[in-house]
Structure formats: C-alpha cells, structure tokens
Amino acid sequence: MELRTVTVTRYIMPLREGGSLPALAEADDDFKYVLKFRGAGHGVKALIAELLGGEIARTLGLRVPELVFANLDPAFGRTEGDEEIQDLLKKSQGLNLGLHFLSGAITYDPAAGEVNPRLASEIVWLDAYTTNIDRTVRNTNMLMWHKELWLIDHGATFYFHHSWDNWEKHSTSAFELIKDHVLLSAASELDAVNTDFKLKLSAEKLREIVNLIPDDWLQWEDLDLKPEEIREVYFQFLTGRLVHSETFVNEAKNARA
Structure with a gap:
C-alpha cells in the first residue's frame, strides 16, 4: 500500500471555524483537497488517526475520499493576509494530509x-x-x-x-x-x-x-x-x-x- 504525495500550490479558503482550521487547497496535480494540517489542534496524532481510520475503512470496502500526503513548502502562505492562518501554515511546513475534495457533496x-x-x-x-x-x-x-x-x-x-x-x-x-x-x-x-x-x-x-x-x-x-x-x-x-x-x-x- 502507498499514498500519492502532492505539493500544495494554492490555499483557497478555510472550511469551518474551530481549532483545526482545515482548508480547501489546490495541489500540483490540479486537484482540490481538504487539507488537514500538522500544525493544528492535536498535530500529527490527528493526521495519523485520519490516515489509519480512512485506510481501514477503504480496506473494508467503505467509501472514503482518496487520501494523499500533501507537502507544504516553507515559502507557502507568506502572502496570506489572515495572521491566524499564516501562523498555521508556518507550523505545518512539511508533510500534511489531504482528502480529495468531493465537489457538490x-x-x-x-x-x-x-x-x-x-x-x-x-x-x-x-x-x-x-x-x-x-x-x-x-x-x-x-x-x-x-x-x-x-x-x-x-x-x-x-x-x-x-x-x-x-x-x-x-x-x-x-x-x-x-x-x-x-x-x-x-x-x-x-x-x-x-x-x-x-x-x-x-x-x-x-x-x-x-x-x-x-x-x-x-x-x-x-x-x-x-x-x-x-x-x-x-x-x-x-x-x-x-x-x-x-x-x-x-x-x-x-x-x-
């Protein structure tokens, strides 16, 4: 088993208020993803839970959006105007987790x-x-x-x-x-x-x-x-x-x- 790795190219918008601040983002494969950040909330443990839970569900035949490793470049987000989001992006440099965005769901x-x-x-x-x-x-x-x-x-x-x-x-x-x-x-x-x-x-x-x-x-x-x-x-x-x-x-x- 292996997951694809993509590089995040564009932060589109936060998806809801709250401590984790997941976001809709675009990657270098031209797909959009719901991005879960290592710098938010419970950090990498939440990403591990997301990874294990999602892939177990998929193994059992349940429908789960494709999971990908999402790389965040150190230069990414420097122009972001929202200070809270900019701080989150700085803390999340490196490998994060993305779920394929189900448009219209x-x-x-x-x-x-x-x-x-x-x-x-x-x-x-x-x-x-x-x-x-x-x-x-x-x-x-x-x-x-x-x-x-x-x-x-x-x-x-x-x-x-x-x-x-x-x-x-x-x-x-x-x-x-x-x-x-x-x-x-x-x-x-x-x-x-x-x-x-x-x-x-x-x-x-x-x-x-x-x-x-x-x-x-x-x-x-x-x-x-x-x-x-x-x-x-x-x-x-x-x-x-x-x-x-x-x-x-x-x-x-x-x-x-």
Whole structure:
C-alpha cells in the first residue's frame, strides 16, 4: 500500500471555524483537497488517526475520499493576509494530509433518509473498532455524493494515543461511546459484519496500513519511543481489538436494545 504525495500550490479558503482550521487547497496535480494540517489542534496524532481510520475503512470496502500526503513548502502562505492562518501554515511546513475534495457533496442528514441495515452495521463496526467518538447526530462526518454515502473526518479515532496510557486496556475495551453513534439504531447486522470484516483485516493488511505512517509524524517529544516502536503499538492495538471484537460488538448490540 502507498499514498500519492502532492505539493500544495494554492490555499483557497478555510472550511469551518474551530481549532483545526482545515482548508480547501489546490495541489500540483490540479486537484482540490481538504487539507488537514500538522500544525493544528492535536498535530500529527490527528493526521495519523485520519490516515489509519480512512485506510481501514477503504480496506473494508467503505467509501472514503482518496487520501494523499500533501507537502507544504516553507515559502507557502507568506502572502496570506489572515495572521491566524499564516501562523498555521508556518507550523505545518512539511508533510500534511489531504482528502480529495468531493465537489457538490452535501452533509448527510439522518432526518432526510435512512441508511440500509448492512451499511449502517458496517459503519458502526468500523467506528467501534477504531474508537471513533465523532460520528453522532450533532456531527455525522458523512457526505452524500452522487447518491452514495462517503465517510470523512477520522481524526477523532484512536483517542488513546493522546495520553498513551494503558493502550493495552483500550485495545480490549467495549467502547461505551458507541451508544451515541448516529447510525446505531439501523445497525441490525453487526454479527454478520463482524464475521466478514475480521476476515478482511488480516495481520498482513493491518501491518501495511500502519506502515503508511511517515517517520516524520512519529517524532514525539513527549514519548521516548522510536518510530518503529510507535508503529508497533498501533499494530498491536488494532490486532488486539480485532481479537476482542465480540466485546465491542456486544456493547453496540446492548446499546441498540
């Protein structure tokens, strides 16, 4: 597995207010991307979560915009008039993450249409597996594009890595926050999805996904581990959750009941 690398050529506009300030940008391949910055919010850990969550979803057959590594040149953004944005761009020099911009897509509204039980179960399983706390009625993080459902914004997955304490315990947790998932009520096929998805996520495939994390994103001042040691923790976390998948599946089923 590998991701393309592009160079950002034009900052178009911020996409919403807030601490992370993602932006719409254009790259040297003439495509537009939703750019996630290493200098924002939770820094590279949010980018790692976005990368792992998105590529796991893609491996499972769910629709996710193409992810690319997006290089930001040191000279980029010097003429930006907004001081906050200019500061963000300076802090984000180097490798960032971009998601292919789905022009014309609209935010999924749970009141506007139902998701079929199989697809709902697949998305709930994914989010319980990756401990995604941010797919709720308030913020669905899903888009409708050409009448199909696309998943975006996986930066809130793997929240254990913000403290890095007891990651072994988190790898076997039931993930109680699944009770707030926007699609939980429709997810009636969790057992079947669990059987199918465990076959798709082989150890080899998980290793490939984890190995996508650049060394540049694994230089953490608050942690005395080498990049390969940090990757190994992510790999062990993912394999541990897979072994104990019945735990979070049962939690989701109980929450539905």
